[in-house]
Amino acid sequence: xxxxxxxxxxxxxxxxxxxxxxxxxxxxxxxxxxxxxxxxxxxxxxxxxxxxxxxxxxxxxxxxxxxxxxxxxxxxxxxxxxxxxxxxxxxxxxxxxxxxxxxxxxxxxxxxxxxxxxxxxxxxxxxxxxxxxxxxxxxxxxxxxxxxxxxxxxxxxxxxxxxxxxxxxxxxxxxxxxxxxxxxxxxxxxxxxxxxxxxxxxxxxxxxxxxxxxxxxxxxxxxxxxxxxxxxxxxxxxxxxxxxxxxxxxxxxxxxxxxxxxxxxxxxxxxxxxxxxxxxxxxxxxxxxxxxxxxxxxxxxxxxxxxxxxxxxxxxxxxxxxxxxxxxxxxxxxxxxxxxxxxxxxxxxxxxxxxxxxxxxxxxxxxxxxxxxxxxxxxxxxxxxxxxxxxxxxxxxxxxxxxxxxxxxxxxxxxxxxxxxxxxxxxxxxxxxxxxxxxxxxxxxxxxxxxx
Amino acid sequence: xxxxxxxxxxxxxxxxxxxxxxxxxxxxxxxxxxxxxxxxxxxxxxxxxxxxxxxxxxxxxxxxxxxxxxxxxxxxxxxxxxxxxxxxxxxxxxxxxxxxxxxxxxxxxxxxxxxxxxxxxxxxxxxxxxxxxxxxxxxxxxxxxxxxxxxxxxxxxxxxxxxxxxxxxxxxxxxxxxxxxxxxxxxxxxxxxxxxxxxxxxxxxxxxxxxxxxxxxxxxxxxxxxxxxxxxxxxxxxxxxxxxxxxxxxxxxxxxxxxxxxxxxxxxxxxxxxxxxxxxxxxxxxxxxxxxxxxxxxxxxxxxxxxxxxxxxxxxxxxxxxxxxxxxxxxxxxxxxxxxxxxxxxxxxxxxxxxxxxxxxxxxxxxxxxxxxxxxxxxxxxxxxxxxxxxxxxxxxxxxxxxxxxxxxxxxxxxxxxxxxxxxxxxxxxxxxxxxxxxxxxxxxxxxxxxxxxxxxxxxxxxxxxxxxxxxxx
Numbered sequence: 001x002x003x004x005x006x007x008x009x010x011x012x013x014x015x016x017x018x019x020x021x022x023x024x025x026x027x028x029x030x031x032x033x034x035x036x037x038x039x040x041x042x043x044x045x046x047x048x049x050x051x052x053x054x055x056x057x058x059x060x061x062x063x064x065x066x067x068x069x070x071x072x073x074x075x076x077x078x079x080x081x082x083x084x085x086x087x088x089x090x091x092x093x094x095x096x097x098x099x100x101x102x103x104x105x106x107x108x109x110x111x112x113x114x115x116x117x118x119x120x121x122x123x124x125x126x127x128x129x130x131x132x133x134x135x136x137x138x139x140x141x142x143x144x145x146x147x148x149x150x151x152x153x154x155x156x157x158x159x160x161x162x163x164x165x166x167x168x169x170x171x172x173x174x175x176x177x178x179x180x181x182x183x184x185x186x187x188x189x190x191x192x193x194x195x196x197x198x199x200x201x202x203x204x205x206x207x208x209x210x211x212x213x214x215x216x217x218x219x220x221x222x223x224x225x226x227x228x229x230x231x232x233x234x235x236x237x238x239x240x241x242x243x244x245x246x247x248x249x250x251x252x253x254x255x256x257x258x259x260x261x262x263x264x265x266x267x268x269x270x271x272x273x274x275x276x277x278x279x280x281x282x283x284x285x286x287x288x289x290x291x292x293x294x295x296x297x298x299x300x301x302x303x304x305x306x307x308x309x310x311x312x313x314x315x316x317x318x319x320x321x322x323x324x325x326x327x328x329x330x331x332x333x334x335x336x337x338x339x340x341x342x343x344x345x346x347x348x349x350x351x352x353x354x355x356x357x358x359x360x361x362x363x364x365x366x367x368x369x370x371x372x373x374x375x376x377x378x379x380x381x382x383x384x385x386x387x388x389x390x391x392x393x394x395x396x397x398x399x400x401x402x403x404x405x406x407x408x409x410x411x412x413x414x415x416x417x418x419x420x421x422x423x424x425x426x427x428x429x430x431x432x433x434x435x436x437x438x439x440x441x442x443x444x445x446x447x448x449x450x451x452x
Numbered sequence: 453x454x455x456x457x458x459x460x461x462x463x464x465x466x467x468x469x470x471x472x473x474x475x476x477x478x479x480x481x482x483x484x485x486x487x488x489x490x491x492x493x494x495x496x497x498x499x500x501x502x503x504x505x506x507x508x509x510x511x512x513x514x515x516x517x518x519x520x521x522x523x524x525x526x527x528x529x530x531x532x533x534x535x536x537x538x539x540x541x542x543x544x545x546x547x548x549x550x551x552x553x554x555x556x557x558x559x560x561x562x563x564x565x566x567x568x569x570x571x572x573x574x575x576x577x578x579x580x581x582x583x584x585x586x587x588x589x590x591x592x593x594x595x596x597x598x599x600x601x602x603x604x605x606x607x608x609x610x611x612x613x614x615x616x617x618x619x620x621x622x623x624x625x626x627x628x629x630x631x632x633x634x635x636x637x638x639x640x641x642x643x644x645x646x647x648x649x650x651x652x653x654x655x656x657x658x659x660x661x662x663x664x665x666x667x668x669x670x671x672x673x674x675x676x677x678x679x680x681x682x683x684x685x686x687x688x689x690x691x692x693x694x695x696x697x698x699x700x701x702x703x704x705x706x707x708x709x710x711x712x713x714x715x716x717x718x719x720x721x722x723x724x725x726x727x728x729x730x731x732x733x734x735x736x737x738x739x740x741x742x743x744x745x746x747x748x749x750x751x752x753x754x755x756x757x758x759x760x761x762x763x764x765x766x767x768x769x770x771x772x773x774x775x776x777x778x779x780x781x782x783x784x785x786x787x788x789x790x791x792x793x794x795x796x797x798x799x800x801x802x803x804x805x806x807x808x809x810x811x812x813x814x815x816x817x818x819x820x821x822x823x824x825x826x827x828x829x830x831x832x833x834x835x836x837x838x839x840x841x842x843x844x845x846x847x848x849x850x851x852x853x854x855x856x857x858x859x860x861x862x863x864x865x866x867x868x869x870x871x872x873x874x875x876x877x878x879x880x881x882x883x884x885x886x887x888x889x890x891x892x893x894x895x896x897x898x899x900x901x902x903x904x905x906x907x908x909x910x911x912x913x914x915x916x917x918x919x920x921x922x923x924x925x926x
Contacts, residue, residue, distance in 0.1 A: 328672065391659070393652045393678065418650030418678055 002107075004030045006322050007121055007130040009113045009268070012039020014299030014311030015136030016097050019106040021319035029106045030130070032113040032123050037097040040138050040300075041308040043090050048161050049181055051086035053340050056188035060342070064377060077189065083162050115269040118294045132294055132322045135282060136311070137268065139261035139300035144173065144231070153236040153254050157182075160256045167191055167253035171243055173231050175202040177339040179258035180214065184341040187221050194224040194252070196231055196245060203339060207351040207384065207398040209364075214400060217343055217380060263301045278303070286329035287321040288314055296322065310335050336412045338405040343381050346408035349396030349415060350386050360395065361387045363445030367401045369452050370437040378402030383441040385411070392420035397441075403434055410438055421446055454509065454526035454534075460491060460500055461520030462836035469493040470517045471524050476502070478510040479534075482527065485708055489514075489524065496836055501708060502527060509534055591618035598623045600648065600673065605799045607832065649676040656681055658746045658754075661739045661874075663851050709801035720863045724779075725899040728858040728870075731911045733918040735874055735889045741921045745815070753819040758794070758848045761871050761893070762818050763924045764917035766790045766810040769844055772910040774902045776843050778864045784901055793845035793862055794822055796829040803829045804862060806842040815924050846871060850891070859896050866901040869914065870894030891918075 006022045008015045011033030019031040036043045055077070062072050101108050111124040115135075121128045141156045143149060149156040160182050170186050172179045175197035187193045195218065197204065201211035202218065202225065219225055226245060233244040240253045263281045276283040276291040281303040288296045296318050299311030313330055320327035336348040352362060367373040367381045381401020388395055397411035414424060424442045429435045436451075443449045459469055472492035476482045482502045491498050502508075506527040512518065528534050591599075591606055595618045599606040609626045611618035649657070649664055653676050657664050662681055669676035706714055720726070738760055745755050769776040773786040790811035793804040805825040807818060828834045845862045850873035859870040870893070877890035893914060897907045917923050 328670070391652060391656050391678075418652035420651050420655055422655075423651050 001127050001129055002030070004028045004107070004128060004130045006030075006132040006134065006319075007032065007113075007128055008134040008136055009115075009121070010039065010136035010138055010264075010299070010301075011037040011097065011108070012136060012138050012299060012311065013041045013308040014138070014315045015039065015134070016100065016106075017312045017315035018134050018136060018298060018318050020100060020104045021316055022322060023104040023106055025319055025323040025325075027319075027323055029104075030109060030128060031101065031106050032109045032111065032121070032128075034110065034112045036094050037101065037108070038090070038094040041311075042093050042097070044158050044161070046308055047093055048086035048090045049157075049178075049185075050340060051089045052082055052161060052185050053181060055082040055085065056185045057342070060188055067377060079163060079166055079189065086161065112267070114267060115273060115295070118273065118292055132296060134288075134318055134322070135265075135268065135270070135290075135295065135297040135301055136299050136315070137264040137301050138311075139306050140264045141257065142260045142262045144234075144257060144259050147173075147231065147234045147257065149257055150236050153241045153252075154234060155254055155256045157256075157258065163254075167240075169240075169252045170194070171231075171234075171241065171250070171252040171255040172196065172258060173234070173255060174258040174260070175199075175225075175227075176205070176258060176260070177203065177337070179256070180218070180339055180341040182256050182258065183218065183223060184221075187218075187223055188342070192222075192224075194226065194250070196226050196229055198228065198230040200228050202227070203345060205337070206339075206345055206347055207396075208353050209384065210345055210347065210398050210400045213381065214341065214343065214345060218341075221342065261300060261306050263303075265301060286317075287327060288318040289321065305332070305335060305337065307335065307337060334412065334415050336408045338408065340405060343378075343401045344403065344405045345398075345400050346404045347396070347398045348408060348412055349394070351396060351398065352384070352386060355386060355395070359389050361389050361445045363387075363441040363443065363449075365437050365441040365444050365449065365452065367434070367437055369440070370434055371432045372434050373401065373437070375432070376402070383407075383437045385438075385441040385445050387421055387442075387445050392422065394419060394421070394424070394442075397438075399438075401434075407435055407438060410435060454528045454532065455504055455506070456523045457488065457500075457502075457508075457525040457527060459518045459520055459522045459524050462491070462493065462496060462498060466493050466520050466836075468517050468519055471512060471514050472497065473514055474508075474510060474525075475499070476508045478508065480508055481530070482506060482508050487707070487711075496840060498836070499712070504529075506530060507532075507534065509538060595623050607799055607830075648674060650678065653678050653681055659743055661742055661757075666851050713801055716863070717860050720860050724861055724863065726861050726896050727899055728894055728896040729904075729908065729911065730856045730872075730892045730894050731908070731915050732877065732890045732892050733915040734877070734879065735891050735918065738918050738921040739874070739889050741924075749816060749819075753816045754823070755815060755819040756822070757850065757874070757891070758846065758871055759815060759819040759822055760918060760921065760924060761848075761869065761914070762792050762794070762807065762810060762822065762846055763813075763815045764914045764921075765844065765846060765869055766792060766813075766818075767917050767924070768910055768913035770811050771913050772906065774906060775867045775897065775910045777866045777901055778843075779866060779898060779901050780864070784866075787843045789843065791841045791843045793842035793865070793868075794825060795845060795847035795859075796826050798829055798832075803834065803839075804842065804845060805829055805834055805838045806840060808841070844868070850874065856892055857894050859894060861896055861898055867895060867897040867907075867910075869911075870896070893918075 005027035006029050008019045008029065008031045011031050015031060016037060019029045023029045041047065059077055062075060065072055109123045109126060114122045115133060116122050119129055119131065121130065121133065141149065151159055157178060166189055168191060170191045170193050172183050172193060172195045175195050179195060180203060183193045183195045195202070201208060202215045203211050215225055229246050231243050231245055234255055235242050240251060241255045243250045243252060243255060273292050273295070275295060282290055282297040282301055284290055284297050284302045288298050288302065290297055298314035298318050300306040302314065317327040317330060333349055336346060339345040362384065364382050364384045368379040373379050378401060381404065384398040385394065386396040387393065394411065394415050397408065399407055421442050424439060429439045440449055440451055444452060459471065470492050471489045473490040475487045475489060482488060482505065484502055484505050486502050487499045488502045488508070489500050491500055504527055506529050508525060508527055510525045512524040518524065591611065596606060599609065606618060609618050609622050612622050648669060650671065656678060664676060667676050667680050670680050671677045742755055742757065742760065769790045776787050776790055778785045778787065789809055792807045792810035794807060796803050796805060807821050807825065810818060813821065825838060828838065842862065842865060844865055845868040847859045847868060848871035849857055850871050853873055855872050855875065857870050859868045861868050872892040872894060874889050874891050877888050878885045879888045893911060895907065895911045
């Protein structure tokens with residue numbers, strides 16, 4: 001029997017961060033991971049897909065290089081090498097997490113964990129006793145009723161990020177962040193992409209104006225968008241798949257299912273312990289506690305939004321909570337989100353469609369009026385800011401365009417500090433950068449733009 | 453070496469003064485902080501405290517007129533031998549002509565005890581060591597931040613760092629011992645002094661007239677956020693909790709400022725015929741006006757409700773001069789100038805700086821002056837001139853959820869107004885109840901000077917000005 005102050009189940013961006021922070025706070029900590037440190041994000045999500053999308057974006061830039069006086073002949077690409085580059089990026093970072101565990105004196109157990117009783121965990125033949133258990137097991141991709149990922153021609157994210165051959169005709173079911181990112185990757189490499197979404201908008205959780213601009217961009221890249229439509233049937237054939245969409249029978253070489261995730265809780269022992277769940281995710285309070293004393297949950301398994309940075313933030317909270325601190329609760333409306341399609345999307349807070357028009361002031365600054373965007377040739381997109389008309393509070397920011405994912409944190413800080421338009425106007429934004437568009441958007445909301 | 457006792461300089465205009473009374477007889481022991489001698493000048497009388505423990509040796513008798521900075525005696529350490537024929541240390545005995553040591557005048561002032569209502573404070577005494585020559589408190593940024601977090605009044609912390617600098621460990625020690633003064637009780641102008649507020653929360657508070665001093669912040673390091681403003685203000689439970697004072701079961705020596713307050717409050721109650729009454733003012737227009745003025749005067753002045761009451765009271769005093777008076781036992785002197793005392797809570801006590809010629813000042817000028825006085829009071833940088841000559845006083849407890857109290861007259865004045873919290877009241881428009889914002893004013897006056905009816909007329913005038921606040925701008 002081994003004993004620790006705290007045991008974290010799952011080594012993703014929630015779990016490993018919780019282990020580090022708990023150790024920093026003076027607890028003895030163990031972490032249990034059954035696959036690879038870094039979790040889905042690092043091994044099968046955010047990181048490798050960003051590598052693939054970087055390849056795609058390089059390819060697009062090289063194709064557009066002529067306009068900047070660079071001629072390239074005999075351009076070709078190697079899909080296998082793109083994939084292996086993405087795998088080595090993931091492997092390198094996973095190795096880094098291993099080092100972080102050593103450095104922070106976190107004991108790592110490999111294997112599947114099962115909570116036997118509060119305070120007691122079994123991992124293979126090992127029994128671990130502890131005061132506090134943090135469930136950070138993440139989420140797995142969902143199927144769609146009878147339609148399930150088969151790994152053959154119906155792919156999940158894992159298959160989609162490790163293709164052996166480029167599918168000529170590709171169906172993507174679900175135009176959320178994952179669907180749009182794969183659509184952009186495969187389209188850049190030349191696949192004929194059909195993107196299906198039951199909602200009326202691509203990226204349905206985003207501001208409608210952002211979604212509309214993205215939809216337009218996807219279509220102009222040559223994709224087929226079918227909004228408001230689901231797939232009735234999808235079957236793997238010997239070669240490719242057949243899909244039934246709106247009564248039509250369609251044929252594709254492959255299909256990617258990206259219709260959401262569900263909590264990864266199989267065989268953890270939560271049900272037997274009576275851990276409360278809601279819509280398939282563990283219910284937690286502001287301090288990440290479940291209804292069972294001594295059991296905590298963070299990250300995807302504890303509910304939407306299923307984002308790595310939300311998990312990492314909850315990791316800080318749970319570590320403080322376990323070691324007797326009084327953490328500041330996470331404010332969900334202040335979690336930014338990023339989608340790395342072409343164009344990129346980054347957003348935080350209130351969307352225009354959810355605002356009462358007479359209660360807000362909105363600024364919408366197009367990137368074609370931003371100097372840095374013009375010189376880089378990426379003028380598609382805008383920066384939208386939404387302010388409370390009365391108090392001047394920044395309620396939301398919605399950015400679309402190349403490079404905007406690196407800008408959103410400026411607005412996240414602003415919202416976090418509860419700045420008003422006055423502070424944003426008084427701040428000096430450097431020239432020439434895209435960030436100037438952020439300030440212009442604020443100025444525009446208050447009818448005083450300089451460059452429009 | 454014995455330490456010199458100087459004739460302290462109080463106020464810029466002091467040219468001469470005398471020891472009017474030695475409280476510690478020649479050759480007797482004294483403890484740091486004890487009252488040592490009474491200083492008398494043309495303008496004020498005040499008590500001067502001992503700066504160290506030891507044996508007092510007089511070199512000047514009571515009643516001899518001297519120049520400020522002259523040596524009037526010495527304090528010998530307990531183990532020092534006092535020569536029988538001691539008359540002073542070489543040359544410094546040459547009174548009248550001794551130049552004032554350069555660093556003396558300013559730092560001395562906060563340690564003295566102006567008679568009006570205040571006295572020297574143990575806290576001020578302690579952190580003289582932690583002050584630079586310019587009077588700036590020496591404390592590390594980390595210590596300041598920690599003091600804020602722990603709710604420890606840094607003014608009361610004893611510094612152990614280089615040159616008496618206050619370091620984090622000192623703040624911890626002070627918090628743990630519970631030995632610091634209660635955290636500054638925030639005076640009426642406190643909203644402006646609350647620093648750790650998000651810009652949004654500050655803006656909303658200003659627009660809605662919320663006193664930020666009442667709010668407990670929930671953000672990082674206790675920062676006040678928008679959501680915290682919901683705490684406001686009707687329930688007295690919204691009162692900001694005060695950091696630990698002396699522990700139950702311990703004894704608190706009554707000396708310095710505490711002693712002066714004790715004596716003067718008791719004296720006031722014994723010697724006058726004071727009684728109190730409340731009257732409610734409808735404040736809806738005043739709340740609106742204040743919100744507009746805050747916007748309009750942004751960067752120049754931020755009027756508080758106390759400032760509005762000061763202005764209204766000053767105008768009412770001009771109309772009712774009997775309330776702006778002094779009773780010396782034989783005659784009532786009606787005063788033609790209004791000098792408004794403003795009670796400001798400081799660690800372990802109370803100071804009452806005076807807004808001079810309040811009847812001649814605009815609301816904006818009053819607002820600027822009251823902010824200056826309150827922050828100087830808390831920083832311990834008030835000059836004696838700031839205390840002199842009050843003719844009436846206001847005292848605010850509204851930020852603690854108080855709805856009525858009986859303030860005690862600051863003698864020899866004839867009245868004092870207590871400012872209470874804003875509350876939701878009901879006015880009747882015909883048969884219909886209408887929600888209004890109201891505030892009670894608590895007047896204590898000296899019945900020897902005037903009777904209930906004229907006192908009520910005076911209070912009604914104050915209420916009238918507050919209910920029709922545009923008149924405060926005329």
